[in-house]
Amino acid sequence: MTADPRRTVRIVPGGPIMVEGPVCIEMPDGSTVESDRFMVAICACRRSKNYPLCDTSHRRRAKPARTVTAQADNAVAN
Template sequence: MTEARSRRVTIVPNGPVLVEGPVELVTDDGVTHTSDRFVVAVCACRRSKRYPFCDTSHRRRVRSDDSPESQDDSR
């Protein structure tokens, strides 16, 4: 990748880092990952099974105390 134009990088709170593509990512173990997509979501939480790319693992299902599953009416 020798293209010299600047790339936009957007940091999403509690989410991935969005990078205008195409991109070439080098992880800490020296492995190079490439993507030709026009926007690439880079994992910032390290929970992704597709790391270094985001697979939305940062989204957790959180039950509120009001949810039907959390109420026990069998008393």
């Protein structure tokens, strides 16, 4: 009996599609992108500069936390 050829694919909400590697990704123009990593992140948002591979461009920068003093000053001003 041969090894099971199925691969695990995990869709990360708001993030990439994780595929057990190694993989060969065929692009719409017929070109291919290969990765020999054990887990490959495929970009789902198309923001990646390394598309089709994810470079974490989907992450949003957090707004700086407002200080308690700034919040109090704002409340008094309103």
